[in-house]
Amino acid sequence: MIATSLSINKVEKSKVSELDFDNIPFGRAFTDHIYIADYANGQWSDFRIEPFANFSIHPANIAWHYGQAIFEGMKATKSINGEPMLFRPEMHAKRINRSAVRMSMPEFPEDAFKEAVYEMVKLEQNWIPEKEGSALYIRPYMIAMDEFIGVQVAQSYRFVIFCCPVGPYYSKALKLKAETKFIRAAQGGTGYAKAAGNYAGSLYPTKLAKDEGFDQILWLDAKEFKYAQEVGTMNIFFVIDDTVITPSTDDGTILEGITRNSLIAILKEKNIKIEERPITIEEIMQAGKNGSLKEVFGAGTAAVIATVKAIGYNDDMVSVNPDEFKIAPMLKDTLNGIRSTRLEDTFGWTVKVV
Ligand SMILES: *Cc1c(COP(=O)(O)O)cnc(C)c1O
Numbered sequence: 089m090i091a092t093s094l095s096i097n098k099v100e101k102s103k104v105s106e107l108d109f110d111n112i113p114f115g116r117a118f119t120d121h122i123y124i125a126d127y128a129n130g131q132w133s134d135f136r137i138e139p140f141a142n143f144s145i146h147p148a149n150i151a152w153h154y155g156q157a158i159f160e161g162m163k164a165t166k167s168i169n170g171e172p173m174l175f176r177p178e179m180h181a182k183r184i185n186r187s188a189v190r191m192s193m194p195e196f197p198e199d200a201f202k203e204a205v206y207e208m209v210k211l212e213q214n215w216i217p218e219k220e221g222s223a224l225y226i227r228p229y230m231i232a233m234d235e236f237i238g239v240q241v242a243q244s245y246r247f248v249i250f251c252c253p254v255g256p257y258y259s260k261a262l263k264l265k266a267e268t269k270f271i272r273a274a275q276g277g278t279g280y281a282k283a284a285g286n287y288a289g290s291l292y293p294t295k296l297a298k299d300e301g302f303d304q305i306l307w308l309d310a311k312e313f314k315y316a317q318e319v320g321t322m323n324i325f326f327v328i329d330d331t332v333i334t335p336s337t338d339d340g341t342i343l344e345g346i347t348r349n350s351l352i353a354i355l356k357e358k359n360i361k362i363e364e365r366p367i368t369i370e371e372i373m374q375a376g377k378n379g380s381l382k383e384v385f386g387a388g389t390a391a392v393i394a395t396v397k398a399i400g401y402n403d404d405m406v407s408v409n410p411d412e413f414k415i416a417p418m419l420k421d422t423l424n425g426i427r428s429t430r431l432e433d434t435f436g437w438t439v440k441v442v
Contacts, residue, residue: 158230306319
């Protein structure tokens with residue numbers, strides 16, 4: 089499936105034998121190759137896969153000053169027969185372009201995106217850990233490359249993909265702070281884009297929350313500090329009585345997670361009630377107090393699902409018991425099972441790389 093004039097320069101010897109697959113440090117082990125494409129004079133060119141190496145950047149690189157930088161995060165897994173597979177790559181190809189448009193960056197052709205991840209995974213397939221829940225994490229990103237100081241839309245860009253093998257992500261149950269002072273995203277802002285700056289702005293409030301004994305922030309809307317948005321790099325789900333509720337994404341403040349989208353589809357298929365709607369922190373706290381709040385969990389590519397055990401809001405705190413969760417473990421098992429071909433992929437989400 090060659091969409092571009094992709095040139096591939098392979099390493100002479102893979103470093104994969106140096107990796108201890110039973111102890112993979114998350115995000116710190118890198119595979120043999122890197123994919124790069126450059127944009128200048130209004131078009132993408134020089135599509136290439138090269139041995140993984142540093143590249144040099146001009147000290148005035150405009151992205152470092154004014155923040156034109158976006159990214160994606162996706163996973164490749166192996167089927168039970170050892171075939172590499174991608175999960176919903178077309179969704180990631182589309183989403184990076186929604187981010188690009190918002191940050192006034194050039195779109196990267198969807199075919200070239202799919203070809204790039206496909207060829208990278210084909211080349212790096214020996215790096216895909218086989219244990220269920222493990223994966224090859226794929227990080228596509230785009231940065232502006234102009235060597236120029238001045239706030240303006242850059243003329244040159246670089247699109248890059250590197251890969252990190254990752255083990256199963258064991259997250260302890262989280263204690264969330266519903267944040268009432270700082271915001272992550274406002275209507276009209278960049279919340280729906282996977283843009284680097286969104287994360288930079290979240291670090292300081294998260295540090296303060298950690299100092300108070302929380303693990304992560306449950307972001308509330310910027311206007312009234314009333315509606316739940318999301319958590320860190322995860323969308324948030326609540327189970328109240330027998331209904332699953334996740335905040336609707338139509339006001340542009342919430343990142344439209346592909347995990348979120350997949351969980352909603354699984355819930356619908358299993359005839360579990362799922363509502364995408366605004367949900368207030370008051371409703372969550374009340375449900376926590378009257379016992380109708382059964383489960384709270386975050387959903388994203390890295391963790392798949394991270395359970396939540398408590399939510400603090402002003403001087404109030406409600407708890408749930410992750411050991412009693414039923415829907416969250418079912419969803420995690422279903423998604424991991426589809427990704428490992430242990431379960432049939434009735435949705436057509438997985439794409440074999442052959
Ligand atoms: C990436 C991300 C998510 C989760 O998206 P997935 O496609 O499921 O990985 C949720 N929220 C934020 C802010 C994110 O950056």
